[in-house]
Amino acid sequence: MSTHAEIKRVTVPQLRACKGQRKIAALTAHNFSTARIIDEYLDFILIGDSTAMVAYGLPNTLSITLEQIAQHTAAVVRATKHACIVADMPFGTYQESLEQAFRNAAYLVSHGADAVKLEGGAVMAPTIEFLVARGIPVLAHVGLMPQYVNTMGGYLAQGKTPDAAARILGDAKAHEQAGAFGVVLEGVAEALGTEITEQLSIPTIGIGASVSCDGQILVTEDMLGLSGERVPKFVKRYANLEESMRSAVQRYADEVRASKFPEPQHCFAVKRS
Ligand code: KIV
Numbered sequence: 001m002s003t004h005a006e007i008k009r010v011t012v013p014q015l016r017a018c019k020g021q022r023k024i025a026a027l028t029a030h031n032f033s034t035a036r037i038i039d040e041y042l043d044f045i046l047i048g049d050s051t052a053m054v055a056y057g058l059p060n061t062l063s064i065t066l067e068q069i070a071q072h073t074a075a076v077v078r079a080t081k082h083a084c085i086v087a088d089m090p091f092g093t094y095q096e097s098l099e100q101a102f103r104n105a106a107y108l109v110s111h112g113a114d115a116v117k118l119e120g121g122a123v124m125a126p127t128i129e130f131l132v133a134r135g136i137p138v139l140a141h142v143g144l145m146p147q148y149v150n151t152m153g154g155y156l157a158q159g160k161t162p163d164a165a166a167r168i169l170g171d172a173k174a175h176e177q178a179g180a181f182g183v184v185l186e187g188v189a190e191a192l193g194t195e196i197t198e199q200l201s202i203p204t205i206g207i208g209a210s211v212s213c214d215g216q217i218l219v220t221e222d223m224l225g226l227s228g229e230r231v232p233k234f235v236k237r238y239a240n241l242e243e244s245m246r247s248a249v250q251r252y253a254d255e256v257r258a259s260k261f262p263e264p265q266h267c268f269a270v271k272r273s
Helices: 012-016 032-041 066-079 098-110 122-133 146-152 162-178 190-199 241-257
Strands: 024-028 044-047 084-088 115-119 138-143 182-186 204-207 215-218
Touching: 012 084, 032 044, 032 066, 044 066, 066 084, 066 098, 098 115, 098 122, 115 122, 115 146, 122 138, 122 162, 138 162, 162 182, 162 190, 182 190, 190 204
Parallel strands: 024 044, 024 215, 044 084, 084 115, 115 138, 138 182, 182 204, 204 215
Antiparallel strands: none
16 A cells, blocks of 8 residues: 655645634745755745846846756755745746646646746636646736836836726736635735735735735845845845855954864874774
8 A cells, every 4th residue: 555755844725724814924945055944934935936046146037947946946845844835937937838837837846846836917817727726736926026027127016006906906816716825915015915915815925015914925035134235125134144154254264364274173183093
């Protein structure tokens, strides 16, 4: 008789059930070392397409590949045992057809993702429905969608006019109807974040949205102070790891140059027989 490995991670149905019960805390991760540390504190970890910028120094999210996200997902999965793992579908890997979206989402699941996230308005609802019906949970992403940087003409807050706000609310409702287990609301007016959260039966995950969202997500490097001076308005810095790293590396380099490191306890002794 075959057995199934015991699932100890937060599951997608558990995330879905947080609505109205407790807030969901999420962050991004793309490497083993960081994921190992942050895992126990979070409900889910996103291998975001922001990996393009924070890991590869690319100018935007548009050129990260499916294979890169798959490999980063596998590393994060190996490092973690608590948080649910959500992998971002890169630009161009799900917009062409339902079959393309399923094939590529399944590839991320085969690397350990418990769910995938994809960007887009109501036009993506049939894709969400197709994936969910075939066993792949989907977290939708509306409002400011970085994969649409070229059509938006920059990273601009969305939903500021009544028409634009109504469109984003409609997008979120379409995704709820299609079976998404949650919706990321990025860069939307605060009142709109609150309204969408009140109107949906699935959790909203805010990033630059509203404190009334059902959960929040940030890019880990931004909140730890590892991504330089310029960060979006919605980022709160919880640490300044750049300063700590600079001073540790400066001390190391000084000690190496002054022959103060390594000390005897860092060296191997000769065994005397
Ligand atoms: O790629 C990303 O980091 C995201 C955010 C929602 C955190 O999509």
